[in-house]
Amino acid sequence: MNSDIKIMLELQEYWDNIRSSKSAIEKALESTRAAEKEIAEHTRKLNSIGNSVMELKNSVKRQELDLADMGNRIKKLEDRKMMIKTEKELHAREKEIDVIRFDIGSLEEKTLTMIDELDGVEKKYSQLEQDVRQKEIRLNDARLKFAQETSRHEEIVARNEEKFNSLIGRLSAGYKSKFLKFLNSRDGTAIARVEDEICGFCNRKIPPYLAIEASKDDRVATCSNCGKYIYK
Numbered sequence: 217m218n219s220d221i222k223i224m225l226e227l228q229e230y231w232d233n234i235r236s237s238k239s240a241i242e243k244a245l246e247s248t249r250a251a252e253k254e255i256a257e258h259t260r261k262l263n264s265i266g267n268s269v270m271e272l273k274n275s276v277k278r279q280e281l282d283l284a285d286m287g288n289r290i291k292k293l294e295d296r297k298m299m300i301k302t303e304k305e306l307h308a309r310e311k312e313i314d315v316i317r318f319d320i321g322s323l324e325e326k327t328l329t330m331i332d333e334l335d336g337v338e339k340k341y342s343q344l345e346q347d348v349r350q351k352e353i354r355l356n357d358a359r360l361k362f363a364q365e366t367s368r369h370e371e372i373v374a375r376n377e378e379k380f381n382s383l384i385g386r387l388s389a390g391y392k393s394k395f396l397k398f399l400n401s402r403d404g405t406a407i408a409r410v411e412d413e414i415c416g417f418c419n420r421k422i423p424p425y426l427a428i429e430a431s432k433d434d435r436v437a438t439c440s441n442c443g444k445y446i447y448k
C-alpha cells in the first residue's frame with residue numbers, strides 16, 4: 217500500500233473518532249436542553265393551574281361568606297316576625313324570606329359546582345406536580361450521566377486530535393490540502409476503499425484501470441466520480 221494512503225487511512229480513523237465523539241457530546245447536550253425546556257413548560261402550566269386553584273378557593277370562600285350572611289338575614293327576619301301586627305305585613309315578610317331562601321338555594325348549587333370543579337383542578341395540579349418532580353429527577357440523573365459521558369468523549373477527542381496533529385505533517389504536501397478539505401466537508405470522509413471496481417464512498421463503478429491504480433503502491437488514485445482518495 218502506498219505510504220501516503222496508509223497515513224491517510226490512519227488520519228481518517230482519528231478523524232472519525234473525533235467526529236463521533238463530538239457528535240455524541242452534541243446529542244447529549246441537545247437532549248438535556250430538550251428535557252430542560254419540557255420541564256420549564258410543565259412548570260409554567262403547573263403555575264397557571266396553581267393560580268386557578270387559588271382563584272377557585274377564594275371564590276368558594278366568598279360564596280360561603282355570602283351564604284352565611286343570607287342565613288343571618290333570614291334569622292333576623294324570622295325573629296322580627298313576632299313583632300308584626302298585621303296579616304299583610306306578615307305576608308310581605310314571608311315573601312322576603314322566600315326570596316332570600318331561593319337565592320340561598322341557587323348560590324349553594326353554584327358553590328357545590330365550584331367545589332367539584334376545584335376538586336378536579338386540584339387533582340390535575342397534583343398529577344402534574346408529580347410528573348414535573350419525576351422529570352426533574354430523571355433530568356438530574358441524565359445530567360450526571362451526561363457529565364461522565366462528556367468527559368469520556370472529550371478525552372477521546374483530545375487523544376485523537378493529538379495523534380492526528382502529530383501525523384498530518386507526514387502526509388505529502390501535494391495531498392494535504394485536498395485531504396483536509398474532504399475531512400472538513402459535511403460527510404467528513406477523504407478516503408474510501410474500492411471493492412470490485414466500486415468506490416466505497418459513492419458506490420459508483422470506477423474504470424478498471426483506476427481500480428488497478430488504486431491497488432498500486434506507487435500511486436495515489438482518486439475516484440473518478442466523487443473525487444475521494446481511493447485504495448484497494
Ligand SMILES: [Zn+2]
Pocket residue numbers: 408415416417418419420439440441442443444
Ligand atoms: Zn467515489
